[in-house]
Amino acid sequence: MLVxxxxxAVVAGLLALTAFLGARSLWPVYLLAACSSAFGxxxxxxxxSLIPNLVPRALLPNAIGLNTIMFEVAAVLGPAxxxxxxxxxxxAWAYALxxxxxxxxxxxxxxxxxxxxxxxxxxxDISLRAAREGLRFVFQAPLIRSTMLLDFFATFxxxxxxxxxxxxxxxxxxxxxGYGLLSAAPAVGAMITSAAxxxxxxRIRRRGATMLWAVAGYGITxxxxxxxxxxxxxxxxxxxxxxxxxxxxxxxxxxxxxHTPDAxxxxxxxxxxxxxxxxxxxxxxxxxVVANLFGAVVSVVxxxxxxxxxxxxxxxxxxxxxxxxxxNDAAAAAAE
Numbered sequence: 001m002l003v004x005x006x007x008x009a010v011v012a013g014l015l016a017l018t019a020f021l022g023a024r025s026l027w028p029v030y031l032l033a034a035c036s037s038a039f040g041x042x043x044x045x046x047x048x049s050l051i052p053n054l055v056p057r058a059l060l061p062n063a064i065g066l067n068t069i070m071f072e073v074a075a076v077l078g079p080a081x082x083x084x085x086x087x088x089x090x091x092a093w094a095y096a097l098x099x100x101x102x103x104x105x106x107x108x109x110x111x112x113x114x115x116x117x118x119x120x121x122x123x124x125d126i127s128l129r130a131a132r133e134g135l136r137f138v139f140q141a142p143l144i145r146s147t148m149l150l151d152f153f154a155t156f157x158x159x160x161x162x163x164x165x166x167x168x169x170x171x172x173x174x175x176x177x178g179y180g181l182l183s184a185a186p187a188v189g190a191m192i193t194s195a196a197x198x199x200x201x202x203r204i205r206r207r208g209a210t211m212l213w214a215v216a217g218y219g220i221t222x223x224x225x226x227x228x229x230x231x232x233x234x235x236x237x238x239x240x241x242x243x244x245x246x247x248x249x250x251x252x253x254x255x256x257x258x259h260t261p262d263a264x265x266x267x268x269x270x271x272x273x274x275x276x277x278x279x280x281x282x283x284x285x286x287x288x289v290v291a292n293l294f295g296a297v298v299s300v301v302x303x304x305x306x307x308x309x310x311x312x313x314x315x316x317x318x319x320x321x322x323x324x325x326x327x328n329d330a331a332a333a334a335a336e
Contacts, residue, residue, distance in 0.1 A: 001050065002109055004043035009102035010034045012095050019092030045269035052257050052265065054112075062198055064253045068246060069194030143259055146318040147211075147252040148272055150311065152279040154215050154248075157306030158222040159283030161186065161238070166296040172231050185235045189242030197250050207251050208324030212315050219307030222246025226300030255324065266297040 005321055011032050018028050055063045061220035085094040139145050161183070204210050218241055225237035260268045283303075291299035 001043060001046045002106060004039045004046065005102050005105045005109065007039040008036055008043070009099050009106070012099035012102065016092050016095035016099055019090075019095055026120075040275065041270075043130040044273055045267075048253075048257075048269045049262075049265040053262075060254065060257060064250055064257070065194060065198040065200075068118060068250055068253075069191065069198065071125065073191060104227065134264060134271055137260075137264050138268055138271045141259065142318050142320050143324065144256055145170075146314050146321045147255055148275040150211075150215055150248075150314050151252060153309050153310035153314075154218055154276040155279030156283040156286065157303040157310060158219055158241075159280055159287045159303065162284040162287045163291055163296045163300060166291065167234065171229060171296070172234060174231055178231060182231075182235060182238055185238035186242030186245070189239030190246040191242075192239075193243040196249075199248065204251070205325055207254065208321045211248050211251040211255075212243045212311060212322065214251070215311045216308060217244040218248065219304045219311065221304075222300050223304035226297050226304060 015029070015032050017030070051063060051067065052060060082094050085097060137144075138148065164182055166181060168174050168176075170183055172178060172182075174182075221237045221240040221244065225234055225241070228234045228237060256268060256272070257265070287299050287303060290302065
């Protein structure tokens with residue numbers, strides 16, 4: 001993380017320099033954006049692998065809940081503050097402040113003390129063999145495999161937010177201001193739910209069933225959103241998609257972290273990044289193609305139905321997930 005955070009700080013600084021100099025060529029922007037994404041691809045698995053080593057296993061659900069609420073708060077405040085900086089001092093200063101923000105993360109990493117030492121067998125292994133071991137572990141673990149598939153199919157079929165501009169302009173007729181509110185709705189729902197889950201996450205007993213119902217709720221609210229012609233009903237549905245997705249996400253993280261050995265955690269997270277990033281990106285493409293052929297309403301409604309079908313399929317194929325309870329968490333922690 002020290003390497004990746006430092007790299008992203010340098011990239012942001014170079015973007016700021018490019019903007020301050022008024023460069024007109026696009027290739028430096030493309031190159032720096034690609035470098036930033038590359039650093040991010042290594043940073044996310046390292047970050048998620050670190051969390052279980054910072055708190056006792058019994059407090060891991062609460063830690064994941066806190067991490068989620070911080071992420072959602074940043075997702076709401078970051079773009080808003082960025083917009084204010086761009087509208088005021090200018091885009092170059094937005095990049096410069098972004099570069100400075102990485103220094104706080106680097107300082108926090110340097111201040112960490114008493115982290116547990118890893119066994120020699122768990123040291124970094126950057127090879128094709130290690131990659132194959134990671135893939136084999138994920139696809140041979142029904143609980144982990146099913147949570148990743150559920151995440152992928154839910155976001156692939158129900159990427160409703162990609163079509164929000166069409167709904168705001170042509171169906172709800174609420175203009176740019178209404179579109180801004182609708183865009184913020186999922187983050188609002190996610191923020192409120194994250195705050196509630198901080199004390200409640202460790203108390204949920206039937207975790208597998210709760211996660212499956214949350215994903216089903218995500219699909220149902222997506223369908224209602226697609227059929228709605230009322231602004232506030234649409235806002236509520238989008239807020240509920242954020243809320244249900246947060247419940248599902250927190251439980252998914254708990255299951256994966258507790259059932260993955262330390263030696264495999266980075267590789268498991270790397271495989272998960274393919275599902276986590278691939279689902280929404282491919283889903284937006286699918287939503288756009290279907291909307292172009294049959295209209296935005298059909299695209300969103302069929303996406304919600306597809307999410308429900310995928311949830312039913314995973315539920316039927318993975319009884320371990322259906323029956324997963326808090327006691328399974330305790331057993332996994334004891335086994336480690």
